[in-house]
Amino acid sequence: MGASSQPPVEPPPERTSTRQTATPPPQAERAVSILRISKATQYSLWGIGAAWREEASFRFEVILGLILFPAAVILPMSITYKAILFASMFMVLAMECINSALEACIDYVSLERHPLAKRAKDLGSAAVFFTLVNCGFMWGFAIWDHWQAWF
Numbered sequence: 001m002g003a004s005s006q007p008p009v010e011p012p013p014e015r016t017s018t019r020q021t022a023t024p025p026p027q028a029e030r031a032v033s034i035l036r037i038s039k040a041t042q043y044s045l046w047g048i049g050a051a052w053r054e055e056a057s058f059r060f061e062v063i064l065g066l067i068l069f070p071a072a073v074i075l076p077m078s079i080t081y082k083a084i085l086f087a088s089m090f091m092v093l094a095m096e097c098i099n100s101a102l103e104a105c106i107d108y109v110s111l112e113r114h115p116l117a118k119r120a121k122d123l124g125s126a127a128v129f130f131t132l133v134n135c136g137f138m139w140g141f142a143i144w145d146h147w148q149a150w151f
Contacts, residue, residue: 051097057128058096065089068139076150081142088135095131099124 051058072085102124106117 047097047101051100055096055100058093058100061092061096065093075142075146077142077146081145084138085142088131088138092128092131092135095128099128 052062068089069086072082072089075082077085103121106120110117
């Protein structure tokens, strides 16, 4: 068919706010930031507490971390290796928390069995599995790299 005879569409005019916003003084801004950080820390500690109370796998991983953390500190390795080992341990705990949050949300929505709910829970479990495998590899590589120097 032929070309459309409609005029081109012009973008809407930019909206400008007539509301004046006052800039808070630096001290007030600092106080708000400290309060915000304090609240965020409190919520995080509540989440860690909930994970400890409700999730057996989280408790197991924390106990395992309490064994591995001192081992990483006393093993004669560079600070880079130690940082990688610590990061891999914390990633396991973080992923476990994410998986637990995902499962709680799914259970909150419905306790009925549904293929999509199962898939979401299985994918969360797989994510935890991958971080555990990664942690194992990091420890294995670090020990392998230093094995001859230690013995």
